[in-house]
Amino acid sequence: MYIKKKLLLLTAYALIVGLSCHPTNAQTQSTDAFSGLTFQSPKEKRIGKKIVLIAAEQEYRSEQSMPMLAKILSSHHGFDCTVLFAVNPQGQVDPTMPVYPEKGKESEFQTHNIPGLAQLKEADLVIFFARLLTLPLEQQAQIVSYIDSGKPIIGLRTANHGFRGRLPYKIDGKQIQFGEQVLGGTFRGHHGNWHRDSTRGDIVKAMKNHPILTGVANIWGPSDVYRTFPENGELPKNCTVLVNGQPLIGREQGGISNPNKIPLPVIWIKPWKTSSGKLARVFHSTMGSGKDFENEGFRRCIVNACYWCTQLEYQIPLKSNVNYIDPYSPLSSGFNYENLGVTPKMPAEYRTP
Numbered sequence: 106m107y108i109k110k111k112l113l114l115l116t117a118y119a120l121i122v123g124l125s126c127h128p129t130n131a132q133t134q135s136t137d138a139f140s141g142l143t144f145q146s147p148k149e150k151r152i153g154k155k156i157v158l159i160a161a162e163q164e165y166r167s168e169q170s171m172p173m174l175a176k177i178l179s180s181h182h183g184f185d186c187t188v189l190f191a192v193n194p195q196g197q198v199d200p201t202m203p204v205y206p207e208k209g210k211e212s213e214f215q216t217h218n219i220p221g222l223a224q225l226k227e228a229d230l231v232i233f234f235a236r237l238l239t240l241p242l243e244q245q246a247q248i249v250s251y252i253d254s255g256k257p258i259i260g261l262r263t264a265n266h267g268f269r270g271r272l273p274y275k276i277d278g279k280q281i282q283f284g285e286q287v288l289g290g291t292f293r294g295h296h297g298n299w300h301r302d303s304t305r306g307d308i309v310k311a312m313k314n315h316p317i318l319t320g321v322a323n324i325w326g327p328s329d330v331y332r333t334f335p336e337n338g339e340l341p342k343n344c345t346v347l348v349n350g351q352p353l354i355g356r357e358q359g360g361i362s363n364p365n366k367i368p369l370p371v372i373w374i375k376p377w378k379t380s381s382g383k384l385a386r387v388f389h390s391t392m393g394s395g396k397d398f399e400n401e402g403f404r405r406c407i408v409n410a411c412y413w414c415t416q417l418e419y420q421i422p423l424k425s426n427v428n429y430i431d432p433y434s435p436l437s438s439g440f441n442y443e444n445l446g447v448t449p450k451m452p453a454e455y456r457t458p
Contacts, residue, residue, distance in 0.1 A: 142453070144172075146179045146180070154230065156229065158234070159171075162262075163200040163236055164263065166438065166447075167395070168190060168200060170398045173435075174404070175187075194215065196451065218241070230415050232261065238269060249274040252287060258386075259407075261389075262397075264389070265333060265389065267284070276379075288389045297352035301356070303325065304325065305362070306371060312345070319421050328397050333370070340370055348372035349369065375389075386413065395435030408427055433458070
């Protein structure tokens with residue numbers, strides 16, 4: 106009750122004074138109608154846990170990877186899954202929506218919209234894959250309510266800069282930063298060369314027996330390594346690194362290490378202490394492009410993380426089944442939407458390839 110009252114007060118305050126990331130039309134879209142995808146687990150495999158996956162970024166094809174992952178988690182592992190998408194005013198999943206208002210046309214800027222966030226109330230785990238969103242205050246409050254619930258959190262790739270402005274989330278009067286504090290780091294630049302280098306994931310030897318790394322090997326992805334802390338710095342002390350990312354020259358697995366780039370953490374775990382003192386399990390990977398998910402080792406790491414986050418690590422198989430349910434051929438990352446073939450589509454079109 107205390108948390109709910111606090112969140113209501115924060116939301117009311119934001120509505121009165123306004124936040125820098127909210128234009129005047131922030132409440133004009135319908136925000137409650139569910140338009141996502143649900144994937145029920147087979148009865149014989151059901152483990153009684155629900156995962157909500159949020160696909161709401163513009164560069165790394167989460168609109169393709171999250172339904173694929175949801176199918177694996179439900180069909181092979183018994184998690185009931187719901188995928189929520191950021192949609193345009195026509196209700197289409199639209200990665201082409203701008204994240205910044207055009208200069209001189211600020212009043213025309215369309216806020217983002219993730220219908221169905223009421224699903225977070227029933228979630229046992231949320232996977233965030235967002236980037237620079239400007240959301241209605243109602244939806245921000247729903248997200249904050251989950252983050253402060255003590256339930257586990259997974260953040261993928263751009264989730265560490267998932268929101269353009271501050272969420273209405275304070276603890277003891279201090280503003281909470283979702284990337285820096287909740288996930289353990291925020292995007293500070295491309296350490297590897299953007300869209301030129303790839304990443305080899307090297308398991309930290311001291312952590313090789315961690316449940317999340319069970320059966321995980323040969324992690325690689327064509328996305329580059331992010332820097333999430335200042336040069337000569339390090340991750341916060343409460344972060345435990347599982348995998349370091351070595352930038353490779355070129356975008357082929359087995360490529361040569363870039364001699365000018367040291368490895369940096371790309372996968373880690375940490376706790377998050379909520380306003381009521383609860384400790385949530387947090388897993389963050391700065392890898393996660395649609396093409397990264399074509400790597401079996403990376404998919405297995407994410408699947409295992411879902412078990413660990415929901416405190417089911419004792420059920421992690423020696424080699425988790427991460428085989429695709431349907432063919433998976435994600436489009437390439439980037440913003441050149443026309444050349445890449447990225448167009449707005451209705452959510453139902455992502456149920457099957």
